[in-house]
Amino acid sequence: MPILVIAEHDNAVLKPATRNAISAATQIGGDIDVLVAGSACAAVAEAAARIAGVTRVRLVDAAHYADHGAENLAALVVANAPGYSHVLAPATAAGKNFLPRVAALLDVAQISDIVAVVSTDTFVRPIYAGNALATVQSVDPVKVISVRGTAFEAAGEASPVSVEALAAGPDLGLSRLVGRELTQSARPELTAARVIVSGGRALGSSDNFHSVLEPLADALGAAVGASRAAVDAGYAPNDYQVGQTGKIVAPDLYVAVGISGAIQHLAGMKDSKVIVAINKDPEAPIFQVADYGLVGDLFDVAPALAAALR
Amino acid sequence: MKILVPVKRVVDYNVKVRVKSDGSGIDLANVKMSMNPFDEVAIEEAVRLKEAGIATEVVAVSAGLANSQETLRTALALGADRAILIETDVELQPLAVAKLLKAVCEKESPQLVIPGKQAIDDDSNQTGQMLAALLGWPQATFASKLVVNADKTAAAVTREIDGGLETIEIALPAVMTTDLRLNEPRYATLPNIMKAKKKPLETTTPAALGVDVAPRLKTLKVAEPARRSGGVKVADVAELVEKLKNEAKVI
Numbered sequence A: 001m002p003i004l005v006i007a008e009h010d011n012a013v014l015k016p017a018t019r020n021a022i023s024a025a026t027q028i029g030g031d032i033d034v035l036v037a038g039s040a041c042a043a044v045a046e047a048a049a050r051i052a053g054v055t056r057v058r059l060v061d062a063a064h065y066a067d068h069g070a071e072n073l074a075a076l077v078v079a080n081a082p083g084y085s086h087v088l089a090p091a092t093a094a095g096k097n098f099l100p101r102v103a104a105l106l107d108v109a110q111i112s113d114i115v116a117v118v119s120t121d122t123f124v125r126p127i128y129a130g131n132a133l134a135t136v137q138s139v140d141p142v143k144v145i146s147v148r149g150t151a152f153e154a155a156g157e158a159s160p161v162s163v164e165a166l167a168a169g170p171d172l173g174l175s176r177l178v179g180r181e182l183t184q185s186a187r188p189e190l191t192a193a194r195v196i197v198s199g200g201r202a203l204g205s206s207d208n209f210h211s212v213l214e215p216l217a218d219a220l221g222a223a224v225g226a227s228r229a230a231v232d233a234g235y236a237p238n239d240y241q242v243g244q245t246g247k248i249v250a251p252d253l254y255v256a257v258g259i260s261g262a263i264q265h266l267a268g269m270k271d272s273k274v275i276v277a278i279n280k281d282p283e284a285p286i287f288q289v290a291d292y293g294l295v296g297d298l299f300d301v302a303p304a305l306a307a308a309l310r
Numbered sequence B: 001m002k003i004l005v006p007v008k009r010v011v012d013y014n015v016k017v018r019v020k021s022d023g024s025g026i027d028l029a030n031v032k033m034s035m036n037p038f039d040e041v042a043i044e045e046a047v048r049l050k051e052a053g054i055a056t057e058v059v060a061v062s063a064g065l066a067n068s069q070e071t072l073r074t075a076l077a078l079g080a081d082r083a084i085l086i087e088t089d090v091e092l093q094p095l096a097v098a099k100l101l102k103a104v105c106e107k108e109s110p111q112l113v114i115p116g117k118q119a120i121d122d123d124s125n126q127t128g129q130m131l132a133a134l135l136g137w138p139q140a141t142f143a144s145k146l147v148v149n150a151d152k153t154a155a156a157v158t159r160e161i162d163g164g165l166e167t168i169e170i171a172l173p174a175v176m177t178t179d180l181r182l183n184e185p186r187y188a189t190l191p192n193i194m195k196a197k198k199k200p201l202e203t204t205t206p207a208a209l210g211v212d213v214a215p216r217l218k219t220l221k222v223a224e225p226a227r228r229s230g231g232v233k234v235a236d237v238a239e240l241v242e243k244l245k246n247e248a249k250v251i
């Protein structure tokens, strides 16, 4: 039976995490339909139709899907779920929000945050902040799965497949978007960045966070991340947080500046290819996972590194 | 309005867990257990709403082994008024927990249910959304701010999303899951711990609630992830740049 992948987008642009979910679907095997639900989002459907592995795109265009409220989106997915063996979505904030609703309405378990496909019904997922990997088998007729983006390659481009319009479901009217405060940044998106410079509590203030990390990030063409302590202290916005309860990243290079390396932080970055740690405490746990550790005061080291790279 | 707060007993967040050598699960023998940190935030939010005169009663619920009573006593010490234990030794998965909570909601008719956004052991991040779906209620996940409107028929919730923050308005009754920045939970004081011992704690079972809790996912094995071996310490910035260029080849 075919697989349904729910696209993530902002009505204008398809989010890259969708490509990783499509890769996971390809590994499961079978035809892959992509559902694009939104408002005035035809461009997104066209982008989805050009992703390698996709069989067909199904487009639902209605005002009440514009903000991707979980209630309306889940109801729409459930209405269109019959005939599919698997329903997949990226394990992003948006995917985590609506997908469990889909599973509950279908009366099936959800398999969260998979990092590997073993067979059509068996998957590997991290538990305990990534300190253990559970191989789980679903006995449900439909498998509802969220996909950890960093564990699957992004699917590439192919010649376009057809886009077919689907009827919208009713507006349940259970919730309403009041507003969004999105962080504006010219930098690459954290989960898709090749290089990340991340700062911790040691930065000491929002001013320092920016004045110390930005030049280094500029020199490396990097995205900027943060530990929870730095976010809680107000040095960085919430969407910078890397970790068990923030974003999961796996860049080619992760530079941890003044971060101690708590389990919950490591959970979000330990699959990075190369890790650099800058910390003044030689015993800091971050050095246990760092490929290159530099013991020193970040207020000296970070500017010197930025200068050396320019 | 009444608030229901589901609380889960989990391995303390400071514990570095170990996988059992036979690959059957996590070694939980003699490991420190605590209330899931997100649920402490949930209790705190509910208790603050009561202190502000918005909520009338805070009911804590836990499903699991008999020793989840300890977690419920903690909730009571933090300010919950009474507690319900749904006792079972079955391995509960999120869908089963959501069904149990739905049955409790049907009896208790809360205006707001506040679960944590995820439990730090299984990291599923599902239960609240599933509960909302089963009840046909609105949901507001990953909340960092809650404002209940004056007539208590709706609430504005600020949510932490991938690009920043989003505020939505939801009709009540509803389910709201907590993110860590919603508030800073208080500590239980000794007098309150003593008082908690006298607060009502009712016990029920999945069978009494008419809920089938049979697991839908079978854990075939639990393994340790590939361990990252620590690397080298470099002496200075020049050596770091040289290694990144010529050894790691990432810049």
Ligand SMILES: Cc1cc2nc3c(=O)[nH]c(=O)nc-3n(C[C@H](O)[C@H](O)[C@H](O)COP(=O)(O)OP(=O)(O)OC[C@H]3O[C@@H](n4cnc5c(N)ncnc54)[C@H](O)[C@@H]3O)c2cc1C
Pocket (backbone or CB within 6 Å): A199, A200, A201, A202, A226, A227, A228, A229, A230, A241, A242, A243, A244, A245, A246, A247, A257, A258, A259, A260, A261, A262, A263, A264, A265, A268, A278, A279, A280, A281, A284, A296, A297, A298, A299, B013, B037, B038, B120
């Ligand atoms: C349920 C739960 C979930 C959590 N989720 C997350 C999560 O998703 N992400 C996350 O990051 N954390 C998370 N945490 C928090 C985590 O446990 C740590 O508290 C946090 O990661 C610590 O942040 P930090 O390393 O910036 O601060 P600290 O632990 O305070 O470390 C600061 C480091 O900076 C070093 N330092 C100080 N001054 C200097 C200097 N001048 N130069 C160089 N080095 C210096 C110190 O030696 C120290 O190692 C979570 C916690 C809980 C309970």
Ligand SMILES: Cc1cc2nc3c(=O)[nH]c(=O)nc-3n(C[C@H](O)[C@H](O)[C@H](O)COP(=O)(O)OP(=O)(O)OC[C@H]3O[C@@H](n4cnc5c(N)ncnc54)[C@H](O)[C@@H]3O)c2cc1C
Pocket (backbone or CB within 6 Å): A127, A134, B005, B006, B007, B008, B009, B025, B026, B036, B038, B039, B061, B062, B063, B064, B065, B090, B091, B092, B093, B094, B097, B114, B115, B116, B117, B118, B119, B120, B121, B122, B123, B124, B125, B126, B127, B128, B219, B222
């Ligand atoms: C490999 C593996 C081994 C396991 N071993 C055990 C085991 O030895 N013993 C065992 O009991 N379970 C075990 N489980 C079950 C598992 O720990 C969880 O209880 C279950 O899957 C629920 O997921 P979650 O807590 O991550 O849900 P989430 O959706 O992440 O939880 C979110 C919120 O839901 C609420 N909630 C969740 N569970 C409860 C609850 N029980 N009572 C009240 N509120 C709750 C809390 O408010 C919590 O913050 C195991 C699961 C796996 C995959």
